[in-house]
Amino acid sequence: MRKSPKDVVESARSVSRRGLMLGAIQAAVVGTLGWRLKSMQLDRADEFRLLSDGNSIKLRLLPPARGLIHDRHGVLLAGNEQNYRVTITREEAGDVSTVMARLRHLIPMTDSSVAALMAEIDRRSAITPVSVADRLSWDEFASIAVNAPALPGVTPESGLSRGYPRGGDFAHVLGYVGPVSDYDLSKIENPDPVLMLPEFQLGKVGVEAKLEGILRGKAGTRRVEVNSAGREMRELSRIEGEQGATVQMTLDAGLQNFAIQRLGGESAAAVVLDVQTGDVLTIASSPVFDPNKFVRGITSTDYGTLMNHDHRPLADKTVQGLYPPGSTFKMVTLLAGLESGVINGGSRFYCPGHLQVAGRRFHCWSRGGHGSIDPVQSLEHSCDVFFYELAQRVGIDRIAEMARKLGIGVRHDLPMSAVAEGIAPDRAWKRAKHEEEWQVGDSLNASIGQGYVLASPLQLAIMTARVATGLAVAPRLVRAVDGVAEPAPDFPDLGINPMNLRIARGGMDAVMNGDRGTAAKSRILAPEWRMAGKTGTSQVRNITAAERARGVISNDQLPWVRRDHALFVCYAPVDAPRYAVSVVVEHGGGGSAVAAPIARDILLFALAGGLPPLDAYPPGQRDAVVEMRAKLRLDTPEPPKSARVRA
Amino acid sequence: MTYLDYKVAQTPTGWRKILHLNWPLVFLLAAVASAGFLMLYSVSGGRPHMWAEPQIERFAVGMVAMIALAFAPIWFWRSISVPAYVVCCIMLLAVDLVGHIGMGAQRWLDLGPVKLQPSELTKIALVLVLAAYYDWLDMDRVSRPLWVLIPLVLILLPTALVLKQPDLGTSVMLVAGGGIMMFAAGVSLWYFAGVLAVVGGLVFAVLESRGTDWQLLHDYQYRRIDTFIDPASDPLGAGYNITQAQIALGSGGWSGRGFMQGTQSRLNFLPEKHTDFIFTTLAEEFGFIGTISLLTLYALILAFCLYSALTNRDRFASLLTVGVGGTFFLYFAVNMSMVMGLMPVVGVPLPLVSYGGTQLMILLMAFGMVQSAHVSRPRG
Structure with missing residues (x-):
């Protein structure tokens, strides 16, 4: 089709007209785009910037x-250790099974743990790191780090974890x-x-x-x-x-270690207090368990073993364990009697070996009786009848009041779990608790620390410290925080007549150092460390009249759980008391035979600042001491000089 | 018009043609492409081998191809327009068949060493065949219904084939590109008004029918419309891409966060960051200064095409130039509108900037034809 020149001109004009229109439309669109850009990027920039940061930061x-x-x-008692662990991220690992196979050459893993891990990796999102192994040795950790190029997605990480050295x-x-x-x-x-x-x-x-x-x-x-x-x-x-x-x-790692070792795996507790400051130097419950296992995640077998152990290693017997204090309670009854004026230092009671009260016969531990007994001798021989007589005259309420004054039946504020209050029973308590009236027999039982009376080893140590000082000694566990020492305590006076305290202390001294003292065998010979103490043997069962008729079965012949608890409280030196100690050995038998030597050894270790010289012991005891020491596996730490905190 | 009608004496020949290229256009194209290289480098996180280097290589080849094509006389393009169109339709058909056998969407044709995306080629072939058609057609017949029907068929045949792939974006581009050609050729405005009225009525009917007995679309399709109108209504679902794109764009502010400092793209909040959504990274990193500069470059390319078309007295050459410029315009206008939330998301790349070999090569070859039209334009 051939066109005339006119056509060509006409067509060209048509194109230019429409071309201009097209250009105008395009310009309008470009203008709109530019306007939109301005409104978004200039007018609303802050709003979008906020959204963007919220997205990405x-x-x-x-x-x-x-x-x-x-x-x-x-x-150091509790520190933070480097915990080397390894995580794997699926997204980066790619072929997880190959990577895991290589990892198994470097760290030990069982088939089942690998299977569990693979399931875990599949379940998590691809970018979530999954922990492969924890608590690696440095060598294992280093070998993984060195082989990193062959282990895509595997990240060696180190963090802090609690450790108890x-x-x-x-x-x-x-x-x-x-x-x-x-x-x-x-x-x-x-x-x-x-x-x-x-x-x-x-x-x-x-x-x-x-x-x-x-x-x-x-x-x-x-x-x-x-x-x-x-x-x-x-x-x-x-x-x-x-x-x-x-x-x-306030704890002393060396002394604590000695106490634990000296308790020797018995179900027992020992507490050492500084009577001047109330510092708890040792608060040992035996047997022990390894807290590091709990931090790392204890296996169910290990946990089961701890739970089923008849010595209850998980229980803290020092503050949670409550025991009838037995004869260690006699200082309370004696001081109650002296303070109430019922007796004085020269008062005497006659012990025929038993006492008939309200149609019931109450026995003294000595079947033959102690004869005429004064207050000091009452402690020295631990005569029960003396306290039966006394309790009838003093009444339970005044005994309970003295018990609370000396720290029994009172909650002591220590940063420990489940600190028990114990029981200092009185009439109101029995009415509230058992909805029964108090019986005179209850008083007699309570007077020798049996019956309703319950105290923790901590409370017994506090009682001893208070008797030794006459002050309201309160225990404390924290000595300083961030190098700032806690203020030195200024204990108020208990308000007990010093004369009466002197009688009670004299009795405790006679227990150790009197000729017929119940714990005379465990005395300390070294005069500067001379100790005073009190034995206790508390029954965990009632001895029936029939049993008594047959003759009381000795502890050795009883099953462990039915044996008596052995208790002992003591302080030293007698002239200027520094430390008070209480020891309770569950089902240990007699206080003088079992608990007293342990308490003496702990006290001596505290006084001597380590193992004392053998001549501190009575000559007849030295062989036994040497034998005992051979069994101990002591780990006495060397205190770091730099870490000492001003007290 | 045949080649004999050209005023040969006034048209440069041989190597002299190189002096008569539309050099401003060449530099503008290179400038836009360079911005693209920068952005591809940035979104790859500084790893040029990923996208920037291949793109530079293809651009270099494309530039050489463009200049080579510019040496071809304009009549050559007219004479190959119909065969090119036919070949493109056959290739589209082939892709559909292969794709049908492959049980999925397929856009690529594997020709041994070269992988071709025939739908991209078709855009240019359509421009060529429509330019040739209107060059051949008498001016007074342009608006007659029968002569309007022919170009409509020429447009809708490849569109239908592309839609079957399925590739909605390219289909829309083909219809719009064809529309621009018909508009430029002088088809009566009443046709355009009619089409607009029908489309407007349809949209109205679709929206009005919602919730009634005669609802025209499925509920999920309405939800897509909702998401388009207000992306924030579904920020973690379908609206996620567009919401994140707008956050990136807006957070750029006046001067942006700086090269390689865009958090949205570098931290993978942006979808398709190296292809369809690359503009958002530019906006985030270079701010309004960057975006308005790129928009200005695009506008200048359009202006040079338009000027070249208006001053070219050869109707085929003029229509070809308008068509290529129009296609180029559609690309960037649709892409920018999409990322700015002015249009629904359709897969259209940002011309010369988005990563993609076929698209870049074909665009540069199309500009080669524009150069050819420019060099061969009747003078005097």
């Missing part, structure tokens, strides 16, 4: 290092930490967000739990940039957390 918590716990000399010695008093459970969180109102961190550890029992507030420290924060999948890309800023407070305990 996340706040992450840095777990704080837990506060350290030292003994009174700066020996003294093993089981402080398991009961310090307690342990563990992972935060849902139950823990449910108990806390407004929980610290750091508790949500997967590896975070929380104090579960004991000092670790009670001082959680100061031990935990403050979490730091990191601002990190994350991608759309939540993976961290880089760190923008970092505020380090604050380590928890360093707590210095």
